[in-house]
Amino acid sequence: MAEFTFWIVVGITLGSAFMVVQSKNLVYSAYALLFSFIGVTGLYVFLWADFIAVVQVVVYVGGILILIIFGIMLTNKITSVNISHASVQKKVGAVAVLGMAFLLGYMVISTPWVTLANVEPAETTAAIGRLLMMDYLLPFEVASLLLLGALIGATTLSRKED
Amino acid sequence: MDSLTNYLFVSVVLFALGLYGVITRRNGVAVLMGVELILNSANINFLAFARFGGMNMAGHVFALFVIVLAAAEAAVALAIIINIFNNFHTINVDDVSELKQ
Numbered sequence: 273m274a275e276f277t278f279w280i281v282v283g284i285t286l287g288s289a290f291m292v293v294q295s296k297n298l299v300y301s302a303y304a305l306l307f308s309f310i311g312v313t314g315l316y317v318f319l320w321a322d323f324i325a326v327v328q329v330v331v332y333v334g335g336i337l338i339l340i341i342f343g344i345m346l347t348n349k350i351t352s353v354n355i356s357h358a359s360v361q362k363k364v365g366a367v368a369v370l371g372m373a374f375l376l377g378y379m380v381i382s383t384p385w386v387t388l389a390n391v392e393p394a395e396t397t398a399a400i401g402r403l404l405m406m407d408y409l410l411p412f413e414v415a416s417l418l419l420l421g422a423l424i425g426a427t428t429l430s431r432k433e434d
Numbered sequence: 435m436d437s438l439t440n441y442l443f444v445s446v447v448l449f450a451l452g453l454y455g456v457i458t459r460r461n462g463v464a465v466l467m468g469v470e471l472i473l474n475s476a477n478i479n480f481l482a483f484a485r486f487g488g489m490n491m492a493g494h495v496f497a498l499f500v501i502v503l504a505a506a507e508a509a510v511a512l513a514i515i516i517n518i519f520n521n522f523h524t525i526n527v528d529d530v531s532e533l534k535q
Contacts, residue, residue: 278440286447289471293455298464305467312474315444319481324497328477331501336470336508343463343512347519360528365458373450380442387438388488399491400498408495415502422506429513 278318285311298348302341309333320390323397441482448475462515462525466508473504 284307291304309332316325393399404412448471455468477497484493519525 282444285444286451289448289451292467292471293451293459298461301464301467305470308471309474312448312478315441315478316481319441319478319485321481321484321494321497324477324481324494324501327498327501331505332470332474335505339508339512340463340467340470343466343515346516347463347525360458360460362458365454368457369450369454372453373446376446376449377443380439380446385438385486387486390485390488396491396494400494403491403495404498407492411499415499418506419502422509426509426513429510430516 281311281314281318284308285315298344299341302337302344305340306333306337309337320392321396323395323400438482438486441478441485445475445478445482448472448478460526460528462518462527463512465527466511466515469511470504470508473500476500 288304288307288311292301292308295301295304309328313325313328313333316322316328452468452471452475455471456465459465459468477500480493480497480500484490484497487493515525518530522530524530
């Protein structure tokens, strides 16, 4: 049953990701991206990453996707019903990307990965918090500065000059 | 489902789709969507190696930092795209090739 659910989640993720890159309508792409993010959240749950899964829903679905939809609405006239966007050089792009994907797939198959036996942790939040406050304190603070910079930069960039 | 290569293959396909979006799309917002797919595929890799490589929680912390960077990048990129739209009245990234209009 878990196996079946896993492949359903993989199908949702990759199918919606395909819709994102090939849909003619930009709004359809945005909604397909929503399902792709939710599918990736399911994969995180399968990977025992409960905290990251919740963060994925809050930040990606609740934040980044809303930003993207705002971006679509602000850069198109609302009255233009057909917000289409074309793709260029589809064939060349597909060949290049397929070649790269086959190379990466070959690498995945041919590498002898070392896997260790694990037991599922009861919760990952405490361990992540401990790591953030001890081993990764400096990157944590740098990330907070980066977020502050992005916040100020985004408001400064998009403000009307007067 | 309990095998590392399954997750790596999903991540490879997601990365390829994201890259395809980045190189074929000409709308700035659509390029940004491709970048988000690529970042998600990288995150799947981090968490897969954390899960199958001895439950090393550093992978989770790294995935968290990737999400933080993605949020900052999306905010700044959309501010730039809205600025480009106000100046050029298009967000086709091929038409925006001049530094000064």
